[in-house]
Amino acid sequence: MFSIGDLSRRTGVKVPTIRYYEQMGLVAAPERSEGNQRRYSRQELERLAFIRHARDLGFAVDDIRSLIDLSGHPEQPCGHADKIAEEQLISVREKIAQLKRLEAELERIATCCNGQTVGDCYVIRALSDHALCADEHG
Amino acid sequence: MFSIGDLSRRTGVKVPTIRYYEQMGLVAAPERSEGNQRRYSRQELERLAFIRHARDLGFAVDDIRSLIDLSGHPEQPCGHADKIAEEQLISVREKIAQLKRLEAELERIATCCNGQTVGDCYVIRALSDHALCADEHG
DNA sequence: TATAATTGCTCTAGTCACTAGAGCTTCAAG
DNA sequence: CTTGAAGCTCTAGTGACTAGAGCAATTATA
Numbered sequence: 001m002f003s004i005g006d007l008s009r010r011t012g013v014k015v016p017t018i019r020y021y022e023q024m025g026l027v028a029a030p031e032r033s034e035g036n037q038r039r040y041s042r043q044e045l046e047r048l049a050f051i052r053h054a055r056d057l058g059f060a061v062d063d064i065r066s067l068i069d070l071s072g073h074p075e076q077p078c079g080h081a082d083k084i085a086e087e088q089l090i091s092v093r094e095k096i097a098q099l100k101r102l103e104a105e106l107e108r109i110a111t112c113c114n115g116q117t118v119g120d121c122y123v124i125r126a127l128s129d130h131a132l133c134a135d136e137h138g
Numbered sequence: 139m140f141s142i143g144d145l146s147r148r149t150g151v152k153v154p155t156i157r158y159y160e161q162m163g164l165v166a167a168p169e170r171s172e173g174n175q176r177r178y179s180r181q182e183l184e185r186l187a188f189i190r191h192a193r194d195l196g197f198a199v200d201d202i203r204s205l206i207d208l209s210g211h212p213e214q215p216c217g218h219a220d221k222i223a224e225e226q227l228i229s230v231r232e233k234i235a236q237l238k239r240l241e242a243e244l245e246r247i248a249t250c251c252n253g254q255t256v257g258d259c260y261v262i263r264a265l266s267d268h269a270l271c272a273d274e275h276g
Numbered sequence: 277t278a279t280a281a282t283t284g285c286t287c288t289a290g291t292c293a294c295t296a297g298a299g300c301t302t303c304a305a306g
Numbered sequence: 307c308t309t310g311a312a313g314c315t316c317t318a319g320t321g322a323c324t325a326g327a328g329c330a331a332t333t334a335t336a
Contacts, residue, residue, distance in 0.1 A: 003303090005312060015313085020294060035302045037313055057240055057247075061293070071262045078259030085248040092241050099234045102195055106230060109195075110223040121216030124209045141332090143283060153284085158323060173331045175284055199322070 001031075002040040011048045018048065026051060026065060059088055139169075140178040149186045156186065164189060164199060164206075197226055 008015045021027045027047055031039045047068070054064045063084050070081050146153045159165045165185055169177045178186075185206070192202045201222050208219050247260060 003313080014295085016296085017294065019314090024293090033302085033313095035313085037302065055293090057243060058237075067262065070259075075255055077255055078262070081259050081262055082248065085244060089241065089244040089248050092237055092244060096234060096237045096241065099196075099230055099237065103227065103230050103234065105195060106223060106227040110220065110227050121208075121219050124205065124216070124219055141283080152324085154325085155323065157285090162322090171284095171331080173284085175331065193322090 002045060004038045004040070007040050007045055007048060010045060011052050013048055013052050021048075021051065024061065026061060026068070057088065058092060059084070063088070140183060142176045142178070145178050145183055145186060148183060149190050151186055151190050159186075159189065162199065164203060195226065196230060197222070201226070 002010070004015050004018055007013070007018060013021075018027070022029055027044060030041070030044055033039050050068070050071075051064055054067060055061075059067070066084060067081060070076070070078070140148070142153050142156055145151070145156060151159075156165070160167055165182065168179070168182055171177050188206070188209075189202055192205060193199075197205070204222060205219060208214070208216070
């Protein structure tokens, strides 16, 4: 049996976050000690590790809920789980592409400032005048 | 003079967001018409375009506030503006690196599922067992 | 000019995924 | 048996908006 602090140390999920997940129904409410403190089993530790891992990978809490539901039905086809993972992959790739455009733009902005005062600072001018942008972003 | 809707169309910032920016003190409260509707000048249009541009580039609202303050003092040295832009560039690069790790992990997860049922689905197993990960993430 | 459609107003509350703090109780070590 | 860490519940705050209710003003059309 683990206390909530044990669980936190073993999974890297912060204590208030574990309680929040319980409130959201992502993890079930565990047994309690005589003094009303949460006591977790190994199974609950594993579920929390699953959640932590999925969150690290950027899955939304709703997606995680679906994945947990699916893992409770091991006899069903896994197309849905695949779909969730693939959509997540697409969204990650889109974010990377978007951030690369920002990187290029910021590189230009942050490295071109040779002015001595704000009045002719490239950072400020570039933000004021979209026309100074090499290409579209946002 | 522009109505709030004009401003929205010209800058791409949604109407409620403009009002929210006013509440946050990012844009000043403008003149009002006889019937209490907001009426903006060209200067205010430009400031909002500046904000929009900076938000597109991922600057936090607090950073934008600093940049606006700076642009109101064109005689001062621009080191601070440079610093904000450079920090933003670093943070964007970190996000890209992080997302690339996620991409690699998700690729492995999403493309390796040859099982027919959830029971042996790679997506579910990979999330359950961090040991299946090729390298660290998160 | 009358009316209808659109746009605008304020205000409250909701989103997501937590995080912080107050004020109290229980637990484990010495 | 005491002390200090860890736990409890509850409310409220974060960032950057977004949604909706219930009105008022403006603009376009007949």
